[in-house]
Amino acid sequence: MPSATVAxxxxxxxxxxxxxxxxxxxxxxxxxxxLTGYGFLIGAILCFALFSWYPMIRGVVMSFQRTxxxxxxxxxxxxxxxxxxxPSFWTAWKNxxxxxxxxxxxxxxxxxxxxxIFNELRHARGYLRVLIYLPVMLPPASALFLFKYYAxxxxxxxxxxxxxxxxxLPTSQWMQSTSMAVPAMVLASTWMNMGGAVLIYLAAxxxxxxxxxxxxxLDGAGLFKRIRHVTIPQTKLILSLMAMLQVxxxxxxxxxxxxxxxxxxxxxxxxxxxxxxxQHGFFQNDLNGAAALGVIMLLVLGGFSAVYLRLxxxxx
Amino acid sequence: xxxREYGPxxxxxxxxxxRGRGPAVYWTLxxxxxxxxxxxxxxxxxxxxxxxxxxxxxxxxxxxxxxxADPDPQNYIDAWxxxxxxxxxxxxxxxAVGALLFQLVLDTxxxxxxxxxxxxxGNVVLGAMLATLMIxxxxxxxxxxxxxxxxxxxxxSLLDSPFAIWLPAVANAFNIFLLKRFFDSVPQDLxxxxxxxxxxxxxxxxxxxxxxxxxxxxxxxxxxxxAVWKDFLWPKLVEPSPExxxxxxxxxxxxxxxxxxxxxxxxxxAAIPTVIFFLIFQRSIMAxxxxxxxxx
Numbered sequence: 001m002p003s004a005t006v007a008x009x010x011x012x013x014x015x016x017x018x019x020x021x022x023x024x025x026x027x028x029x030x031x032x033x034x035l036t037g038y039g040f041l042i043g044a045i046l047c048f049a050l051f052s053w054y055p056m057i058r059g060v061v062m063s064f065q066r067t068x069x070x071x072x073x074x075x076x077x078x079x080x081x082x083x084x085x086x087p088s089f090w091t092a093w094k095n096x097x098x099x100x101x102x103x104x105x106x107x108x109x110x111x112x113x114x115x116x117i118f119n120e121l122r123h124a125r126g127y128l129r130v131l132i133y134l135p136v137m138l139p140p141a142s143a144l145f146l147f148k149y150y151a152x153x154x155x156x157x158x159x160x161x162x163x164x165x166x167x168x169l170p171t172s173q174w175m176q177s178t179s180m181a182v183p184a185m186v187l188a189s190t191w192m193n194m195g196g197a198v199l200i201y202l203a204a205x206x207x208x209x210x211x212x213x214x215x216x217x218l219d220g221a222g223l224f225k226r227i228r229h230v231t232i233p234q235t236k237l238i239l240s241l242m243a244m245l246q247v248x249x250x251x252x253x254x255x256x257x258x259x260x261x262x263x264x265x266x267x268x269x270x271x272x273x274x275x276x277x278x279q280h281g282f283f284q285n286d287l288n289g290a291a292a293l294g295v296i297m298l299l300v301l302g303g304f305s306a307v308y309l310r311l312x313x314x315x316x
Numbered sequence: 317x318x319x320r321e322y323g324p325x326x327x328x329x330x331x332x333x334x335r336g337r338g339p340a341v342y343w344t345l346x347x348x349x350x351x352x353x354x355x356x357x358x359x360x361x362x363x364x365x366x367x368x369x370x371x372x373x374x375x376x377x378x379x380x381x382x383x384x385a386d387p388d389p390q391n392y393i394d395a396w397x398x399x400x401x402x403x404x405x406x407x408x409x410x411x412a413v414g415a416l417l418f419q420l421v422l423d424t425x426x427x428x429x430x431x432x433x434x435x436x437x438g439n440v441v442l443g444a445m446l447a448t449l450m451i452x453x454x455x456x457x458x459x460x461x462x463x464x465x466x467x468x469x470x471x472x473s474l475l476d477s478p479f480a481i482w483l484p485a486v487a488n489a490f491n492i493f494l495l496k497r498f499f500d501s502v503p504q505d506l507x508x509x510x511x512x513x514x515x516x517x518x519x520x521x522x523x524x525x526x527x528x529x530x531x532x533x534x535x536x537x538x539x540x541x542x543a544v545w546k547d548f549l550w551p552k553l554v555e556p557s558p559e560x561x562x563x564x565x566x567x568x569x570x571x572x573x574x575x576x577x578x579x580x581x582x583x584x585x586a587a588i589p590t591v592i593f594f595l596i597f598q599r600s601i602m603a604x605x606x607x608x609x610x611x612x
Contacts, residue, residue, distance in 0.1 A: 030436075036517050037435025044426035045441065047486035052448040054468065055459035062459060117349065120328050122342075124350050130598050131357045137594040139546055141564035142583035146364045149576045157376050159363060191360070199605050210325025217329060226327055252454045255548050259568065274454040281458040282553070294455040301452060 063292035079292035083280075091268045092276045095182055096253055099272065102186040103250040108243060111194045115201035116231065129202070133195035140192060144259040147188040148175070152260065175261050181269040185256040193249075197242060204238040205231070240312050247308075248301055254278065273297055361587075368392060368581035375577060395581040398574070403559070404566040405589070411551070411562060412544040414478055415485035419540045420533065422486045427495035428521050432507065442496070445489040453550075460484070461553050480554035481544065488543075491536045498532040499525060535604030538597055545590050 038045075066075045083089060118128055135143060151159045152174035161171040174184045212230045221229060232239070254274040257263055261270035263279070273293065281290030333342050367375055368391045369384040395401060429435060430442050464474045464484075474480035502525055510520045526533070544562075551562040561569065563586045571579045594601065 033433065034435040037429045037433035037438065040425040040429035040433060040517070040521075041435070041438075041441065043422035044445075044486055044492065047422065047483050048445055048448065048489075050463060050467065051460055051484040051487045052451070052456070053444065055456045055463055056448075056451060058462070059456060059459040062462075116327065119326055121346055121349070122333070123346060128350070128353055129602060130595075131353055133598070133601070134357055134361070134591065134594065137542065137546075137590045138587045139564045139583075139590060140548055141567050142364075142587040145567065145571065145579055145583045146360055149580060150363055150367060151360070155376070157380055159360075159380070162380050191356075196605065199602060203605075205326070206324075208326075213325055213327060214329070223327070231327060248452055252452050254454060277454055277457065278549070281461070287458055287462065290458045294458060297452065298455045302450075305450070 059291045059294050062288055063295045066288050075288075079288045080296070082286075083289050083292050083296070086276070088264070088268055088271055088276060092271045092273045095269070095271060096251060096273045098182050099186055099253050100247055100250040102183060103189060104243070104246060106186055106190045107194055107197065107250070108246050110190070111197035112201050112239070114194070115198050115205055116227065118198070119202060119205045129199065132198050135192050136195040138192070140255050141259060143192050144188060144255065147184075147191075148260050151188075152184055175270065176266055178266055178269040181261060181266070185253070185260055185270060188260065189250075189253075189256055197246075200238065200242065201235065204235045208234045244305060244308055247304060251297070251301060364580055364587075365584055368395075368577050368584055370577065372575060372577055391575075391577045391581040392585065394578045395585060398578065399566055399570045399582050400558070401563065401566070401582060401585055404561055404563040405585075407555070407560060408545060408562045408564075409589075411478055411481045411555075412541045414482045415544045416537055416540045418482045418486050419488060419491060419536065423488060423492050423536070424495055424526070424533070425521070427492050427499055428517075428525060430492070431496045431499035432502075432520075432525070433517060442492075445487075445492055447489075448487065449489050457549065457553070460550075464554050474554065476555055476557050476560045478560075481547075481551060484550070485540065485544065488540075491539060494536060495529075495532060498529055502528055531600075531603070534597075534600045538601055538604060541593070542590065 063079055064074060064076060065072050066078065114132070118125060121128070153159070153161065154173045154176050156162065156165060156171060158174070160174065164171050172180050175181050208231065212234065213226055216226045216230050252274045253272040257270045257272050257275045258278075263275060264271040274297075277290045277293045277297070280286040280293060332338055366384050366387075369387040369389065370381070371386070371388065374381060374385055430438050464480050466473060474483070506524050506528075507520055510524050515523065546564075547562075548564050548568075552565045552568070555561055555565065558566075558569075567579060567582045567586060570582070574582075
């Protein structure tokens with residue numbers, strides 16, 4: 001039962017009103033309060049209903065229907081069967097999973113290490129913080145065209161190939177190679193997004209009481225022991241929250257394949273589940289199939305979150 | 317005193333940093349870090365700005381040149397004219413400002429109702445709003461698009477209308493949550509004082525709550541504006557006409573048949589407003605990120 005029904009609005013109640021008096025005249029007053037409350041809420045509620053709640057239900061319903069020439073019929077699991085038979089489906093999941101795992105290593109561990117290092121610096125911290133957040137503010141299309149045309153240029157004129165050449169290392173075809181496409185997308189995406197994670201970790205690190213480090217040091221704990229026994233346990237909550245957010249975010253990989261690899265890349269090497277949703281929905285005129293894919297993605301993420309929450313609850 | 321100079325105790329102690337080889341190691345590492353991070357994060361931006369000043373021939377040259385041999389703003393001029401960047405920039409600003417106003421009015425009102433007016437089932441409404449944070453955007457893209465092109469009951473299409481960006485922007489549970497939590501912290505006594513003076517709910521929101529809430533309103537505004545500026549797929553779907561496109565979508569649409577240098581010049585122009593905006597508001601952006609994320 002929501003607490004709102006128990007406690008009448010503080011605004012309309014006379015300040016020190018005793019509860020007995022309030023309940024006696026509660027009827028009419030409460031209705032007015034609720035009407036005022038919903039008057040303020042109505043705009044947001046309508047927008048949520050139209051663009052979040054209704055589409056949510058509609059997506060699930062659509063995934064069991066098929067619309068042909070304006071006639072909608074129930075088709076059971078047909079859309080799901082068709083989606084599962086699409087040869088790109090498994091490739092897309094494989095790429096998305098690979099991307100997510102790599103992005104966890106690069107986009108999750110690296111920002112934490114960077115934040116620990118930044119936190120030890122007594123100078124230039126403000127500058128470094130602004131620097132690392134700058135790419136987050138770029139429109140993704142701007143940043144990705146930069147990577148596509150210059151960094152991942154497969155000729156020797158590309159930035160990365162030029163660097164590799166100077167270091168006498170073999171050059172790569174980047175997005176045109178089947179094995180490098182996903183790692184290249186992870187690299188671009190990490191560059192674009194790591195600033196947010198670094199700042200959040202920095203804020204968490206700054207909340208660790210210095211006395212804990214002092215105590216650990218007195219106990220003879222070296223640098224790595226202090227990280228293991230103080231820094232990590234003290235930031236555990238934010239670390240586990242970020243891991244989950246990161247997985248949910250990277251599973252939606254879309255703009256990287258679209259811009260860097262014109263969608264799918266060489267032999268579907270860069271296709272993703274989110275890109276398949278887009279393709280089914282807006283190119284193949286298969287809105288129902290796209291809805292079914294959306295439901296599958298939701299189930300996978302929901303399953304992941306459930307397992308993850310269960311595991312982290314056990315650890316507590 | 318060194319303590320004041322060095323701030324609070326962290327992983328390393330002051331003595332470790334100030335005694336023996338400490339300072340030498342610290343300064344070497346500091347310089348290395350500053351150089352590496354500058355190269356990694358400003359380097360690509362420098363590359364982007366200067367490459368667009370080069371001729372197509374110079375860009376394809378190996379090894380690449382660090383400075384343009386003969387800087388020529390022609391690519392920027394071509395980008396501006398051929399991609400109608402002025403129009404695209406105007407569209408993007410128009411969508412961003414509109415989304416900001418809609419969010420400020422409707423989300424603030426909603427957060428105020430949920431925090432202070434507390435109508436019946438208010439917590440259920442809040443829960444339903446917060447639940448949307450768990451649903452990835454990609455999952456909803458198709459049914460959302462269908463809703464936008466044929467609104468239920470009204471049967472009007474929002475295609476190519478700014479409302480297609482403004483209205484979904486209001487359905488932002490994260491901003492409502494931030495606002496509500498801030499409003500929760502406004503002392504109840506202030507509100508009682510307002511009631512004693514005979515102020516109605518709207519008056520209390522306008523004259524008591526909003527003036528104290530400036531910091532959080534700033535944070536929400538920044539999030540609202542950057543979200544529109546960075547969004548790609550939704551504007552690509554709902555603003556398909558060349559006249560109503562956003563700048564990111566415009567660059568993408570033109571990239572196919574346009575020389576690389578011109579596309580990069582356009583990408584630079586698209587990035588300039590956000591970079592300037594960021595440099596001006598970086599303090600509030602950083603503060604906002606940490607309020608939003610850490611103090612759960």
